[in-house]
Amino acid sequence: MRALKALPALMRVGFVESLAYRAEMIVWVFATTMPLVMMVLWTAVAEAVPVVGGGGKAWGSTAFIAYFLCVFTVRQLISAWACWEMNYEVRQGTLAMRLLRPIHPILTYAVGNLAALPLRAGVTLPVVVLLLLTQAREHLTRDWRVWALFPFALFGGWLITFFANVAIGSLSLFMESSVKLMEVWLAAFFVFSGYLFPLDLFPDWLSAIARWLPFRYQIGLPVELMTGVHTLESALPLLLQQWAWAGALVVLALSVWSFGLRRFQAYGG
Amino acid sequence: MIEVRNLTKHYRVHKRPPGLAAAVKSLFKREYTTVKAVDGITFAIKPGERVGFLGPNGAGKTTTLKTLAGLLHPSSGEVRVDGHVPQKREAEYLKKIMLVMGQKQQLLWDLPPAETFELNRAIYDVPRPDFVRRMKELSELLELGDLVNKPTRQLSLGERMKCELAAALVHGPKVLFLDEPTIGLDVSMQVVMRDFIRRYNETTGATLILTSHYMDDVAALCPRVIVIDKGTLSFDGALDVLVKQVRPDKRVTLRFSQPVTLEQVTPLGQVVRCEGAQAVLQVSHDQVNAVVGRALASLPVVDLNVENPPLEEVMSELFSRSRATREQAA
Known part of the structure; x- marks a missing residue:
């Protein structure tokens, strides 16, 4: 109950902090422009040769424009960086200050990460939405029911990203630094989430693997909803799978955190 | 609590x-x-x-x-x-x-x-x-x-x-x-x-x-x-x-109306410092009254102060004793 009462204050401070770090935030936005680079690349490929996906879908240049603009949008809105914060705080010994507060530290990381998203969205989304509507409108779904599911898919994607961060970040309580492990996760994320290329273009066997991994539910599923790949009926089971992944990662992250705290040696004096 | x-x-x-x-x-x-x-x-x-x-x-x-x-x-x-x-x-x-x-x-x-x-x-x-x-x-x-x-x-x-x-x-x-x-x-x-x-x-x-x-x-x-x-x-x-346990002695600081020599001060007790018109003595707790009395009688004392040794010294001695005990035990 107290945690809920503290949420508005945590949210406000997180947002004000993100304003203080505005230069860093803009640099971070530029660092996530890879989908735009891939958009240029794949558009050029689509203009040179026919690109056909797994289900026989033809990928024209405007389909790639729509896809990667959606990827960029989703990427901005599912971002989380708790793993780096946790590693920094464990190494510097400042995690102690977070642990002393009568509110679950993971909640404070979550709110801190979420609070920075509005500014990030405010900077990037108007441009991207304008581009989407003018350049690739015909590739967006027109089913309002699918659009109604989209916020849930987006939040599910954020939950997977955040709790993967927490689970890996909590390993720093055992092994001093888990940033390299996060980089391994990120490498798999880039390949299997649909961030660099649509999963539809994978060979069937690789696509089948990707559909069982959590990464697809971070970026791929919300983008597929936006671009009209799914109807309401086909989207619902996928959304359930996404939330099952989110639930599994919540349990995993909380367990690793809880065991890690028992091992925590409070380095740094 | x-x-x-x-x-x-x-x-x-x-x-x-x-x-x-x-x-x-x-x-x-x-x-x-x-x-x-x-x-x-x-x-x-x-x-x-x-x-x-x-x-x-x-x-x-x-x-x-x-x-x-x-x-x-x-x-x-x-x-x-x-x-x-x-x-x-x-x-x-x-x-x-x-x-x-x-x-x-x-x-x-x-x-x-x-x-x-x-x-x-x-x-x-x-x-x-x-x-x-x-x-x-x-x-x-x-x-x-x-x-x-x-x-x-x-x-x-x-x-x-x-x-x-x-x-x-x-x-x-x-x-x-x-x-x-x-x-x-x-x-x-x-x-x-x-x-x-x-x-x-x-x-x-x-x-x-x-x-x-x-x-x-x-x-x-x-x-x-x-x-x-x-x-x-x-x-x-x-x-x-x-x-008291670590350093049972006291520090007696004496200020004189004129400079005194080390030889004049030494009979009073262990001299920590003697510079110009000031001397600092280390004196066991039960000897303080006697030493102060002798100093007042034999030297041109204008001011005196009796206090415990600085806490830093006490702690330093305590820790070095512990170290020595451990080394002996080892």
Whole structure:
């Protein structure tokens, strides 16, 4: 109950902090422009040769424009960086200050990460939405029911990203630094989430693997909803799978955190 | 208020000699050693007490404080603070305590301290009128003024520490753990902090445990001290008892109307220093009256002062004795 009462204050401070770090935030936005680079690349490929996906879908240049603009949008809105914060705080010994507060530290990381998203969205989304509507409108779904599911898919994607961060970040309580492990996760994320290329273009066997991994539910599923790949009926089971992944990662992250705290040696004096 | 029984905290530490070969070898086979940071200490502290935790670097002071604050799980033993088991980190417990670390900060670096105060108010669920009243008191006592509205990163160390202390007290903790709260501060700021801490204890009845390498902090704040060395408790009692036990002699400082020679002073006792018109003698406790009488009778004394030896010297002697005992035992 107290945690809920503290949420508005945590949210406000997180947002004000993100304003203080505005230069860093803009640099971070530029660092996530890879989908735009891939958009240029794949558009050029689509203009040179026919690109056909797994289900026989033809990928024209405007389909790639729509896809990667959606990827960029989703990427901005599912971002989380708790793993780096946790590693920094464990190494510097400042995690102690977070642990002393009568509110679950993971909640404070979550709110801190979420609070920075509005500014990030405010900077990037108007441009991207304008581009989407003018350049690739015909590739967006027109089913309002699918659009109604989209916020849930987006939040599910954020939950997977955040709790993967927490689970890996909590390993720093055992092994001093888990940033390299996060980089391994990120490498798999880039390949299997649909961030660099649509999963539809994978060979069937690789696509089948990707559909069982959590990464697809971070970026791929919300983008597929936006671009009209799914109807309401086909989207619902996928959304359930996404939330099952989110639930599994919540349990995993909380367990690793809880065991890690028992091992925590409070380095740094 | 605080009960600690046979507390131990052992760390398993990876040990590796320097050099490339050792680094490569450690990839395949690692050697670990167990560091006994705290090794079976027992003590109890009553509500409202001010207790100094003393010991050389690596003695186990901070580990003990962190265990009391619930940051570390003990390897064995029992710890209870106001009826709570700290490592459970219950919200009700965390609302009653605060740990202030001189080298760590809770203030939001890029925002003014006022934002941290407001955040703590929400997290600790402090009613608005109580918060306003407490902030007014803290602001007056610590002379915070406009500091609270400047970004933390632009504050000096002393200003920041004052704000840290205010942030730590927003919720009025019943138990305050202070780990080197005056480290790096200039002398006048140290005095301000000490006065404030003592006043907080006197007005709220909060229990206070302090670690500090500045003996002036301990002398000014802590009637009782607990000495830890290499994880074991070597003294628990009143500060003046510790001083008497370690250094039963007194320091007699004599000031003369004219310069005196070393030969004139030596018959009075062990001379610590003799410069111009001032001499400092070390005299056993039961000889003080006699020595003072002889000095007044034989030398042109205009002023004299009898005091305990400096606490730094007492502690240094205590720690070197412990070291020697350990070496002998080894």
